Amino acid sequence: MATVPSSSEVPPLAKYLASTDKKTRDKAIKQLAVVLSDPSQVTLPHSDMSKLWKGIFYCFWMSDKPLVQQALASELAEILLEIPSTSMTFDFLQGFWEATVREWSGIDRLRIDKYYMLVRRFVNASFRLLMRMDWEPSSCERYNSILAQRGGPLCSDDIRVPTSLAYHLADIYLEELDRALGISPEPSPSPAPLSTLLNPFFILAARTPTKITYDRIQSVLFEPLFTALTPKPDDQPPSRKKPRLSTPTYSNLIANACLSDPKAEGAVESEKLRKALLRRIFDVASGEDTRDANRRKMYNLWKSHMEDEDSSGQTAVDAS
Template identity: 65%
Template sequence: MSVLPSAGGPPLGKYLASTDKKTRDKAIKSLSLFLSDGQNAISKPDMDKLWKGIFYCFWMSDKPLVQQGLATELAELILTITTTSGSLLFLRGFWETTVREWNGIDRLRIDKYYMLIRRFVNATFRLLLRSRWDKASCQEYNDILTGEGGPLCSGDIRVPASLAYHIADIYVEELDKALGGVSLPSPAPLAILLEPFFTLAARTPTAVTYKRIQNALLDPLFTALVHEQFPEDEPPKSKRIRLAAETPSSSHLVSNACYSDSEEGPINGSILKKKLLRRIFEVASHPDTRDSNRRKMYALWKESYEEEPDDE
């Protein structure tokens, strides 16, 4: 069976989107073998056709265990590819196709696509961790998320807001899982990894999106970073207590995070929080930041920064 369109056979997309599960399974295995060969390259038009087929391959999976297994198998393809640049090209195809096809997903299928996104976010963190958080690769990933057609693009009205909401909900959790999956991981550079959300918070035209980013991602993250810094006889303020009770500990992330340079090693959570808040202040000060969002970001900086002790 041909993996990509060729003069002598049908395109792989036809097999991937087959109504027969055995045919789809064979197509995925063939694709995995193709991607694992570093000599093979995929053009942009072929990548678009390939991802159309993959998207509907997942569409056709109709049993929970089958869906979970296929979601994991598809996400692991990112790590099957032998070069980080090739993996990111494949990932770009995933996000472009997901954004393009999202509004056509019915309510009975939407949960399994949320699961697929979770698997891809986790696999991407493991890819970047494998590259020791190479800055060029991290920046390319950020461009995939925030560029035109990306799920966190603030200026593209075609991008469904629900995608940004879901990514914000799962981002820290999946990063923590990725870090917990290896021994002695390179510290995650949070300033780089969070930049897409800082940018979206600054530029989103909707108050709901800003609120979701702060409530689902920033507040829980900041709480996790400082929660373990306080001994039991010196509890944090009431707001932090409430958030801590509602927030997973993210222990792997807390002990393996840095600001922007993994080579410097992990840093104290309270200090890291203050550095990230300073970055939020800088983004808020940018002329492209919407005035209403600027006020909210300044308020977040002021409230969160001033309640921290001066550890530096």
Template identity: 60%
Template sequence: MTAIASSSNAAPPLSKYLASTEKKTRDKAIKTLSVFLSDESRDEIPKFEMTKLWKGIFYCFWMSDKPLVQQALASELADLVLTTPNTSSALSFLNGFWETVVREWNGIDRLRLDKYLMLVRRFVNVSFRLLLRNDWDLKTCQDYNAILTNEGGPLCPTDGRVSVGLVYHIADVYLEELEKVLRSSDTDTSKPVPLVTLLSPFFILAARTPLGTTFNHLQSSLIEPLLSSYEDDPRARKRRRVDTSSQDTYPSILSNACLDDASVEVKLSTNLLRKKILRRLFEVASHAETRDANRRKLYALWKAEKEDDDVSDEE
């Protein structure tokens, strides 16, 4: 087999080896890539090289078969993010992933869809691990949010290429994967997770999406379960017909969250954080960029949740 090597300090291993029909060649290419990314002395990969690299990685995963092989490869690919010692380079690698997923998603056939859903879940998880490694640094969180919401990102409200199914899946797994990361970390000594900062891409998408179905999915799968988990009074949750068992769904998030900036904020009580999340939704609804139909829905959601808080206080 031809030796796999990088021809330049800035250029990653050739993508043709990653997309080889031979599993041994693909496996060796991934290991070579891991060594390349872990080199602290290398230059940052140029965007056009990153695009080529990720096309090769995407089809490397495309060629993988058998569930256990796919699971192992998905974890190995996601862990490449943490192999990269420089945060800027790691974010660039994540940006390459999301742009490739958005570009290629509609071409994934039904038989391969499940494994790509798993891959997306792994990358949502490793993104949180990268942010945790940086102590939830505000700028790093904002830079990652920009990757998600800018043109080419999976949560961009104006990019017509983004598959609705991809948006739904990210919304479905986002809080689950954040909970897993917090549960597996030393949350007693780490800085609090800036919950609203991490969720701002979804709030922006809810405000600006032209699709009513997308708004409804974000509300039912992410926003309402989150608010419900912060509801102290289970009777209020029953009035809204929310699953009362969901209060235990995100215990690590509930006990280790602040609002926006982990470097200056402390962990907030569940009741106070819930009120601040509601306030932030109200503020997002009032933005000039918010679509009128979405503004009405956000105000209605805010009003219903606020009224439940008031009734709970009276009771």
């Protein structure tokens, strides 16, 4: 029968991780990777994982040089890809997000940039993990649940979740997905199920009580994505929309994405994918849990990107 580290073993490791001595912390990180990558370990009690992450968080807190910070952030995120147990992998990821949400408001302005970097590394590693699993539906569902459940960074109704953390995720999400698809060791990774991966943002946009949160998601995630998915023929007339100073292209993502089922759909042509995602936004906006103010904005978003399409068969919407 598989064993797990005992409760008596976890506190010392957490204590060593948070040591003021760098050599002690470095050894503890190596030991952490050994413990979690042991094939005989299949799970870890939630309380023990929380203790470990408290130690890991302050281990990173005390890394004080840019190169050291970058190396440690990468080393911590790569542990996700080294844990053989799927269950413990997601428990480790959940521990990261719980610790980040819990400690975020206490991070001072001199340290916030390195924690932005740590979040970016974990988002990227999470996408590479799901990609290695061929975007298996239950794994994607578990990942989305970690982000959107109470205590998760994209939970819409938990006042403990700092809004700036959701803003940062919206800022980097598509960029890191595009980067992960571009560095895949496979010559042709399975298409990323974009509607599935964006579902936590669809739900947050629909339910957030904060205007600035909705506006941030639309401006840095939805709008750039739909712009990137829009075909740009040579004879296309000038857009009536105000151009962005720098519009991302997400070339890896656009070339290798689908809606929700990579095996059945394969890579979906960008215009078809754009229409399907707009349809998804329309459907979420129509849900009874969507706030009225957010519903109007989501309908307007849908309408603005469908205005040049043949909208026959679509339901008329009063977005005023």
